[in-house]
Amino acid sequence: MSSKLKKVVDESRDGNNPELDLGDRGIVNMLEVPGLMELQNLTRLTLCHNKLTALPPAIANFLSLEILNLFNNSIEELPTTLSSMPKLRILNVGMNKLYTLSRGFGACPQLEVLDCTYNNLSEKSLPANFFCLDTLRALYMGDNDFEVIPPEIGRLKNLQILCFRENDLVALPKEIGDLVRLRELHIQGNRLTVLPPEFGNLDLVGTKQVFKADNNPWVTPIADQFQVGASHVFDYIRSDTYKFLYGRHLSANAPLPPKTQDKSKKISRIKK
Amino acid sequence: MAAVTPAQSSAARNRLPPMRLQSLNDQTESPLFQRRRNAQDKDDYPLFDISAIENGFDGTGMSLGNAVCRRCGDGFDMQEQIINSNGEVWHTHCFTCAQCFQPFPEGTFYEYEGRKYCEHDFRVLFAPSCGKCGEFISGRVIKAMNASWHPQCFLCQLCGICMADSGFVKNAGRALCRECNAKEKAKGTGKYVCHKCHDLIEINGLIKYRGEAYHPYHFNCHSCGVELNTEAREKDLELYCLRCHDKMGIPICGACRRPIEERVVHALGKTWHVEHFVCAKCEKPFLGTRHYEKKGLAYCEIHYHQLFGNICFVCNSIINGDVFSAFNKAWCVHHFACSICDRKMSQKTKFFEFDQKPVCKNCYDKFPGELKKRLKKAYEEQGKK
Numbered sequence: 001m002s003s004k005l006k007k008v009v010d011e012s013r014d015g016n017n018p019e020l021d022l023g024d025r026g027i028v029n030m031l032e033v034p035g036l037m038e039l040q041n042l043t044r045l046t047l048c049h050n051k052l053t054a055l056p057p058a059i060a061n062f063l064s065l066e067i068l069n070l071f072n073n074s075i076e077e078l079p080t081t082l083s084s085m086p087k088l089r090i091l092n093v094g095m096n097k098l099y100t101l102s103r104g105f106g107a108c109p110q111l112e113v114l115d116c117t118y119n120n121l122s123e124k125s126l127p128a129n130f131f132c133l134d135t136l137r138a139l140y141m142g143d144n145d146f147e148v149i150p151p152e153i154g155r156l157k158n159l160q161i162l163c164f165r166e167n168d169l170v171a172l173p174k175e176i177g178d179l180v181r182l183r184e185l186h187i188q189g190n191r192l193t194v195l196p197p198e199f200g201n202l203d204l205v206g207t208k209q210v211f212k213a214d215n216n217p218w219v220t221p222i223a224d225q226f227q228v229g230a231s232h233v234f235d236y237i238r239s240d241t242y243k244f245l246y247g248r249h250l251s252a253n254a255p256l257p258p259k260t261q262d263k264s265k266k267i268s269r270i271k272k
Numbered sequence: 273m274a275a276v277t278p279a280q281s282s283a284a285r286n287r288l289p290p291m292r293l294q295s296l297n298d299q300t301e302s303p304l305f306q307r308r309r310n311a312q313d314k315d316d317y318p319l320f321d322i323s324a325i326e327n328g329f330d331g332t333g334m335s336l337g338n339a340v341c342r343r344c345g346d347g348f349d350m351q352e353q354i355i356n357s358n359g360e361v362w363h364t365h366c367f368t369c370a371q372c373f374q375p376f377p378e379g380t381f382y383e384y385e386g387r388k389y390c391e392h393d394f395r396v397l398f399a400p401s402c403g404k405c406g407e408f409i410s411g412r413v414i415k416a417m418n419a420s421w422h423p424q425c426f427l428c429q430l431c432g433i434c435m436a437d438s439g440f441v442k443n444a445g446r447a448l449c450r451e452c453n454a455k456e457k458a459k460g461t462g463k464y465v466c467h468k469c470h471d472l473i474e475i476n477g478l479i480k481y482r483g484e485a486y487h488p489y490h491f492n493c494h495s496c497g498v499e500l501n502t503e504a505r506e507k508d509l510e511l512y513c514l515r516c517h518d519k520m521g522i523p524i525c526g527a528c529r530r531p532i533e534e535r536v537v538h539a540l541g542k543t544w545h546v547e548h549f550v551c552a553k554c555e556k557p558f559l560g561t562r563h564y565e566k567k568g569l570a571y572c573e574i575h576y577h578q579l580f581g582n583i584c585f586v587c588n589s590i591i592n593g594d595v596f597s598a599f600n601k602a603w604c605v606h607h608f609a610c611s612i613c614d615r616k617m618s619q620k621t622k623f624f625e626f627d628q629k630p631v632c633k634n635c636y637d638k639f640p641g642e643l644k645k646r647l648k649k650a651y652e653e654q655g656k657k
Contacts (some may be wrong), residue, residue, distance in 0.1 A: 019614075021613070021614060021615070023613045023614070023615075024291075024613075024638075027273045044614065046613065046614040048612055048613050048614070048635075049612075049613065049635070049638055067586070067614070069612075069614055070611050071613075072612070072638060090586065092611075094612075112588060117627065120645070126409070137588070140627055142627050143643070161627055161628075163627050165627060165648070183555075183600070184600065184628060186627060186628070188650070189646075189650075203394075208579075208598075208600055209600070212627055214650075214653065216485075263642075266642065267643045
């Protein structure tokens, strides 16, 4: 196995290929791949479907790296050095065992796409500077444990894609209405009952937009509008009738809907 | 005048000053004597007056047979009346004005460059006429402002004082006395003077026509004839009211609906002010840079691709060449790959959808069973709708 890996790494170095695929090769530790850490010119490194449990802090030595793909590993923690990678644009840490993002993660200077799908993250596990990532255009947080989205989400002005599919969200912050460039929103499979009236600022009903909101315990008026179509939902929540109803709903302090998903079988939770 | 006798020529030579060369009495019959006597008589009259004499064939047998008419060169009949002037002779019908060919009224004529004119024609042809009253000027002539004037007619155009002796100043095409000129100069500082009436024009009340300032009310619209105001415009050396000007095939900006008088942009089947032809998204003017058209709207390069999906999801750059499109996203040929393992895919590769991203079959198969179950359920619910 190791000699095979060495051959791939050597070929990459000799061919001066800036993109390296090391997917599904049973790698446990990057440092054990001979010569890998010396490939300083890499722009893309794909390590999906491996058995990594951690990343070495020396990952930050890949100064040219733009795309880092760690999908489907067993990583529980990211090194703090990650946020110093000057050219990192796309980071895929989906399907790992992350309970937190590293401290200072929000300092990543160029991050455009962050994919944390299928981990164990929640609003409590985000570092304080997370919403400084104003270069972000796509944030994938599907299959995590968020109950609320922090209001600071409104600072991610360049966000075009936002996915909180199948979390435990009970409410959306009104600041989501500040994401004027948003054209794709996944909030299906949560515990949402109402939408903030500011949500009406968003334009998500055209043919070029994606709006997925199924499988939520919507209040009846909203559920009725969803039956007719998404555009009717937006028309409705922009109305004064709805603003009144929304205010009354908040002051009524209705009990939160119960959690419906059984996450015990998620592989991100399974301990070895 | 070929046959001239020596006596005649001698007499002609000595005609002026008149003096008697020979002591001849009145009975002398020689034609030389006759002419000389006439010339002498004439000296008592104005210079050009003439006297007519009878072609007298009296008893002396004196004859004018060898004299000829100054004009036609023919001789004279025996009893014919002959006109003698300055020692030359004419038939009566030949002695006429060089201009109108009529006899001279009262025998008075004016000679100019060898030709004789009646008083009327001489004045018409050569005498100066006054620029104010139009009458001929004899005596003192004032030459000023490209015209001639009687001294009593050359007046200040403002106060009417006679300027024949005091002198004048030219002010905006007018002849003014020194006092009036000084007043006008003080009044007109910083103002325009109408090129037609020479009055001052308020700065906001003027129009420019062929480079000169005018009061607008001196003109009418070349098209509809209405009296012009300050909104009048000049086109092809004619003046038009604003309404007519705007209608005359002058391009109208597709954005502001106002006529375009400077550079015209032709695009989208319309005309535009350069600064009004802008991206439909960011509203920045193209200013000659490339624009992209879609459904009757123009976009800058960035927003065209951003709006119409031709920016690669991975490299976030505009796609040159083939575009892969799926799930409302686009990829360049180099970056169309499985979103999990980054393996390149082609048009023929089958893939699954996961959060609106493509996943190859190999990666999908590696998904945990419980996720696949959920995805399948969601897919089926989607199908039901």
